[in-house]
Amino acid sequence: MALLEVTGLHVEFRTRDGTVPAVSGVSYRVDAGETLAVLGESGSGKSVTAQAVMGILDSPPGRITAGRVLFRGQDLLTLKEERRRRIRGAEMAMIFQDALSALNPVLTVGAQLGEMFTVHRGMSRKAARAEAVRLMDRVGIPAAKDRAGDYPHQFSGGMRQRIMIAMALALEPALIIADEPTTALDVTVQAQVMDLLAELRRELAMGLVLITHDLGVVADVADRIVVMYAGRIVESAPVRDIYRRPAHPYTEGLLESVPRVDRKGRELYAIKGLPPNPRRIPPGCAFHPRCPRAREVCRTEVPPQFEVAPERTSACFFWRETPGGTGAPDGTEMRGGTEMPGGTETPGGTRAPGGTEEGDG
Amino acid sequence: MAERPAEPILEVRDLVKHYPLTRGVLFKKRTGAVRAVDGVSFELAAGETLGIVGESGCGKSTVARTLVHLERPTAGRIRYRGEDITRLSGRALKAVRRNIQMVFQDPYTSLNPRMTVGDIVGEPYEIHPEAAPKGDRRRRVRELLEVVGLDPDYAGRYPHQFSGGQRQRIGIARGLALRPEIIVADEPVSALDVSVQAQVVNLMERLQAEFGLAYLFIAHDLSVVRHISDRVAVMYLGRLAETGTDTEIYEHPTHPYTRALLSAVPRPDPAARARRARIPLAGEVPSPAHPPSGCRFRTRCWKARERCAREVPELAVPEAYRASGGPAAHPSACHFAAEPDEPDEPYGTGEAGRGA
Numbered sequence: 001m002a003l004l005e006v007t008g009l010h011v012e013f014r015t016r017d018g019t020v021p022a023v024s025g026v027s028y029r030v031d032a033g034e035t036l037a038v039l040g041e042s043g044s045g046k047s048v049t050a051q052a053v054m055g056i057l058d059s060p061p062g063r064i065t066a067g068r069v070l071f072r073g074q075d076l077l078t079l080k081e082e083r084r085r086r087i088r089g090a091e092m093a094m095i096f097q098d099a100l101s102a103l104n105p106v107l108t109v110g111a112q113l114g115e116m117f118t119v120h121r122g123m124s125r126k127a128a129r130a131e132a133v134r135l136m137d138r139v140g141i142p143a144a145k146d147r148a149g150d151y152p153h154q155f156s157g158g159m160r161q162r163i164m165i166a167m168a169l170a171l172e173p174a175l176i177i178a179d180e181p182t183t184a185l186d187v188t189v190q191a192q193v194m195d196l197l198a199e200l201r202r203e204l205a206m207g208l209v210l211i212t213h214d215l216g217v218v219a220d221v222a223d224r225i226v227v228m229y230a231g232r233i234v235e236s237a238p239v240r241d242i243y244r245r246p247a248h249p250y251t252e253g254l255l256e257s258v259p260r261v262d263r264k265g266r267e268l269y270a271i272k273g274l275p276p277n278p279r280r281i282p283p284g285c286a287f288h289p290r291c292p293r294a295r296e297v298c299r300t301e302v303p304p305q306f307e308v309a310p311e312r313t314s315a316c317f318f319w320r321e322t323p324g325g326t327g328a329p330d331g332t333e334m335r336g337g338t339e340m341p342g343g344t345e346t347p348g349g350t351r352a353p354g355g356t357e358e359g360d361g
Numbered sequence: 362m363a364e365r366p367a368e369p370i371l372e373v374r375d376l377v378k379h380y381p382l383t384r385g386v387l388f389k390k391r392t393g394a395v396r397a398v399d400g401v402s403f404e405l406a407a408g409e410t411l412g413i414v415g416e417s418g419c420g421k422s423t424v425a426r427t428l429v430h431l432e433r434p435t436a437g438r439i440r441y442r443g444e445d446i447t448r449l450s451g452r453a454l455k456a457v458r459r460n461i462q463m464v465f466q467d468p469y470t471s472l473n474p475r476m477t478v479g480d481i482v483g484e485p486y487e488i489h490p491e492a493a494p495k496g497d498r499r500r501r502v503r504e505l506l507e508v509v510g511l512d513p514d515y516a517g518r519y520p521h522q523f524s525g526g527q528r529q530r531i532g533i534a535r536g537l538a539l540r541p542e543i544i545v546a547d548e549p550v551s552a553l554d555v556s557v558q559a560q561v562v563n564l565m566e567r568l569q570a571e572f573g574l575a576y577l578f579i580a581h582d583l584s585v586v587r588h589i590s591d592r593v594a595v596m597y598l599g600r601l602a603e604t605g606t607d608t609e610i611y612e613h614p615t616h617p618y619t620r621a622l623l624s625a626v627p628r629p630d631p632a633a634r635a636r637r638a639r640i641p642l643a644g645e646v647p648s649p650a651h652p653p654s655g656c657r658f659r660t661r662c663w664k665a666r667e668r669c670a671r672e673v674p675e676l677a678v679p680e681a682y683r684a685s686g687g688p689a690a691h692p693s694a695c696h697f698a699a700e701p702d703e704p705d706e707p708y709g710t711g712e713a714g715r716g717a
């Protein structure tokens with residue numbers, strides 16, 4: 001059983017200027033001990049998906065209009081808020097980009113960490129305090145005992161992020177969702193934070209959903225990747241395959257845009273045009289106005305998820321022409337209007353019905 | 362790579378910026394100082410890009426702000442075309458400021474939300490009316506928008522109607538309004554997506570070629586800095602650790618901090634995972650109010666010895682390389698820059714930063 005399985009999630013925001021379809025049918029899964037990276041254009045729905053999973057969606061105006069979020073087999077979306085609240089923090093936790101605004105500025109970090117244990121575990125204040133210090137020590141805060149009495153602003157950015165991680169880990173959750181946990185940090189501190197997360201994931205067999213823009217970080221730590229564009233998953237694959245042979249034109253463009261030494265002095269590759277306005281997502285394939293491979297059909301029809309290889313999908317009609325598709329066996333259409341060959345619906349990027357061969361020829 | 366002309370357009374000598382630390386509400390007592398920038402020297406040639414990298418809080422933005430006169434330096438000199446502009450004021454200062462413009466990091470907060478894009482881009486003309494006659498401003502603003510790849514008809518819209526990359530273009534258009542020779546760009550692409558980042562970097566390079574601009578380009582992303590820079594300066598705790606051409610810094614770093622920094626850059630190549638070896642930096646960054654004696658990096662340096670606590674290393678080409686030349690012969694502020702001893706963990710040299 002997957003630790004987390006999101007299926008066909010739809011989220012929209014009702015605002016004064018109309019409805020924004022922020023997430024339009026997202027499916028992914030995470031197993032215990034696995035790191036799933038969520039990549040994608042700014043505004044593509046990465047954070048909103050995470051908020052829906054955590055049950056912290058800003059609603060109203062946000063609303064989940066369809067989908068399932070199975071966590072250890074139970075559908076979180078049908079649970080009572082009280083029950084969800086207990087799962088949140090104890091079994092699944094979130095790390096935000098901006099630690100300073102996520103921590104309480106008028107409480108010492110020791111008190112904030114301790115609260116996790118008094119509230120969720122019914123520990124005494126004293127025991128909770130000791131646990132807090134142990135956690136701070138664990139995430140590498142030097143002289144943890146002396147610093148437990150300090151306030152968030154007295155720590156550097158990297159240390160605050162560690163305290164956020166300590167907070168998320170306090171109750172040893174089975175799943176952590178980290179939304180751009182290192183974007184605000186410089187590379188040396190970023191490396192420390194990512195190492196820490198990787199170590200804890202190994203030790204506790206935690207599942208980790210890592211949302212990030214940083215293709216370097218993803219290459220370093222992820223097991224699998226989903227790439228989002230305009231509220232959908234456009235590609236899903238094991239980390240190695242996607243970097244070598246992307247199977248969706250947007251992923252291709254993203255990888256091409258990264259500066260490389262051997263291209264110094266030349267223009268960087270840039271995906272033409274601009275990210276879509278979420279209120280006016282283009283019909284058909286949302287990427288078509290920017291896509292170098294686009295053809296007539298792309299303007300009118302929404303591409304379903306094609307199975308490129310086992311554990312690999314691409315939402316592109318012409319995935320066979322991409323590096324990920326060349327030489328690969330025929331794709332099986334998996335979802336979106338057509339009948340599933342095997343019957344049951346599977347979330348994007350997972351086991352495909354019918355044995356197709358490895359697409360990496 | 363740009364040939365370096367003999368005459369630098371901008372010359373910074375021993376720049377110091379200290380922020381006083383005070384205690385007390387009524388009678389402020391000075392208790393010390395944050396030594397944000399503590400003796401930095403560099404030059405910038407016309408049409409050249411100098412990249413500045415370094416840990417958060419090492420003083421990069423402070424350097425940038427003193428160059429555009431948003432801060433007054435505590436000590437040191439800034440020369441523009443040979444003229445000391447550090448203590449200028451009034452008219453003379455205004456004339457110089459026209460030529461050195463700044464582009465800020467955050468496209469979401471650096472633009473006034475209540476001004477139209479046209480007003481934002483044309484604002485420098487209000488401050489420097491001599492730069493463009495009133496009747497000509499509208500046309501110029503439209504031209505500037507076009508130059509940075511925005512529809513001139515957008516002039517009447519407000520910043521919130523634009524995406525991050527578009528807002529960054531608006532900031533660049535404003536930076537260009539007075540036709541400056543130097544643009545100080547403080548993390549101009551850090552807040553942007555990879556795909557939008559590529560567009561803005563290309564735009565900056567195109568404008569440089571077209572208008573002969575010189576850039577001081579500050580960024581955290583070492584691969585972007587490498588792509589755009591002719592030379593790179595590595596900063597640590599208020600001072601420069603190492604300077605050189607991009608190849609010298611990325612392929613032949615001689616300062617331990619630069620090596621650690623490069624080794625931490627994640628590479629967008631999962632196959633490199635097993636091969637990569639990071640140099641872990643021990644401990645936290647020391648407070649700039651109490652920098653370590655001697656070499657500021659010594660509390661985290663695996664090569665540190667007794668001499669490092671006593672003597673401040675000068676930023677100079679290491680003695681041993683001076684005669685022989687080669688890519689290692691570039692300025693490095695380390696007493697032992699010429700000793701290629703390895704840290705306990707194995708590590709790759711400049712390789713680590715490559716392709717990242």
Ligand SMILES: Nc1ncnc2c1ncn2[C@@H]1O[C@H](COP(=O)(O)OP(=O)(O)OP(=O)(O)O)[C@@H](O)[C@H]1O
Nearest residue numbers: 013020022041042043044045046047048049058278
């Ligand atoms: N509270 C809200 N009200 C209205 N619209 C919202 C709200 N929160 C998010 N959205 C919209 O939902 C869409 C998805 O946003 P989301 O924050 O998930 O993007 P993201 O992929 O995380 O982007 P980024 O990389 O910039 O963080 C966007 O178009 C955004 O404008």
Ligand SMILES: Nc1ncnc2c1ncn2[C@@H]1O[C@H](COP(=O)(O)OP(=O)(O)OP(=O)(O)O)[C@@H](O)[C@H]1O
Nearest residue numbers: 380395396397416417418419420421422423424649
């Ligand atoms: N107005 C100020 N008053 C007091 N201290 C300041 C002030 N501005 C900056 N500092 C301090 O000076 C040091 C250098 O800050 P600066 O903003 O130049 O760093 P930076 O290298 O730009 O960092 P980052 O990469 O995080 O932007 C920091 O320790 C900072 O806290």
Ligand code: SF4
Nearest residue numbers: 285288291298316317
């Ligand atoms: S479906 Fe068409 S427009 Fe969409 S990514 Fe594929 S080729 Fe491009």
Ligand code: SF4
Nearest residue numbers: 656659662669695696
């Ligand atoms: S001078 Fe000493 S402490 Fe400083 S970088 Fe060199 S070896 Fe390290």
Ligand SMILES: [Mg+2]
Nearest residue numbers: 046047048179
């Ligand atoms: Mg987000």
Ligand SMILES: [Mg+2]
Nearest residue numbers: 421422423547
């Ligand atoms: Mg800064």
